[in-house]
Amino acid sequence: MHVELKNISVVFEKGTDVEKAALVDINLDFDTNETILLVGNTGSGKTTLIYLLDLLIKPTTGIMRYDGSDPFENPYKYRKKFGVSFQIPERQFFSETVEDEITFAAKNFNTPYDRHKIIELLSVVGLPESILKQSPFKLSGGEQRKVAIASILLHEPEFLIFDEPTAGLDLFGVLAVRDILEKFKKQGRGFLITTHEPELFTDLCERTIVLDNGRIMHQNLKLRVVR
Numbered sequence: 001m002h003v004e005l006k007n008i009s010v011v012f013e014k015g016t017d018v019e020k021a022a023l024v025d026i027n028l029d030f031d032t033n034e035t036i037l038l039v040g041n042t043g044s045g046k047t048t049l050i051y052l053l054d055l056l057i058k059p060t061t062g063i064m065r066y067d068g069s070d071p072f073e074n075p076y077k078y079r080k081k082f083g084v085s086f087q088i089p090e091r092q093f094f095s096e097t098v099e100d101e102i103t104f105a106a107k108n109f110n111t112p113y114d115r116h117k118i119i120e121l122l123s124v125v126g127l128p129e130s131i132l133k134q135s136p137f138k139l140s141g142g143e144q145r146k147v148a149i150a151s152i153l154l155h156e157p158e159f160l161i162f163d164e165p166t167a168g169l170d171l172f173g174v175l176a177v178r179d180i181l182e183k184f185k186k187q188g189r190g191f192l193i194t195t196h197e198p199e200l201f202t203d204l205c206e207r208t209i210v211l212d213n214g215r216i217m218h219q220n221l222k223l224r225v226v227r
């Protein structure tokens with residue numbers, strides 16, 4: 001799938017004293033088999049760009065396209081291709097148990113309930129089966145992130161979007177995230193990750209996009225790993 005953003009801006013609180021242009025004249029396109037690192041200071045617009053890619057906000061100006069279509073015309077069809085893990089995972093939870101939480105996304109995308117697969121995904125992210133009965137709201141930040149990641153893998157997305165995936169994760173968690181990304185890459189599927197620790201992922205990403213104050217400063221940097 002090919003995604004294009006043309007002359008996109010996103011302005012929050014437009015027309016008020018606190019008006020904020022979070023994204024300014026963004027022109028960007030990528031294929032869902034690319035592996036992309038998105039970097040930029042706090043407040044540079046990374047999360048806003050991810051919300052836009054997941055259609056949670058609409059551009060103030062400009063257009064979005066995928067394979068020539070308008071994603072807002074059939075959001076379901078477009079969003080099914082993506083697995084998005086947000087910066088604050090708790091904000092995407094609403095179920096009473098982890099089990100319901102993990103199956104919700106899949107049900108939403110018409111993926112059959114498969115307990116074996118869920119348990120396999122839990123082991124991929126390093127969580128015990130017993131966590132299924134717990135409340136997602138009572139877990140640690142790192143556990144919540146792992147649950148969020150397991151839940152978005154269930155419907156077999158073709159492109160992952162991870163917003164600060166390693167925040168709050170232990171070493172096992174960081175390695176699990178890397179493993180997931182490596183596996184995606186080997187299978188010819190792509191991803192976009194934002195991180196304040198780019199050195200953890202530069203070797204996995206063929207392309208780096210740099211955002212500064214809502215503007216794209218670079219969109220095809222090739223970062224080399226220095227060993």
Ligand SMILES: Nc1ncnc2c1ncn2[C@@H]1O[C@H](COP(=O)(O)OP(=O)(O)O)[C@@H](O)[C@H]1O
Nearest residue numbers: 012020022040041042043044045046047048049
């Ligand atoms: N819902 C919102 N309402 C008003 N301002 C917002 C909103 N979301 C983000 N912003 C502002 O937009 C800018 C970009 O934020 P964000 O995309 O979260 O940056 P990053 O993820 O790079 O830290 C920041 O100045 C932030 O305060």
Ligand SMILES: [Mg+2]
Nearest residue numbers: 046047048087
């Ligand atoms: Mg952010």
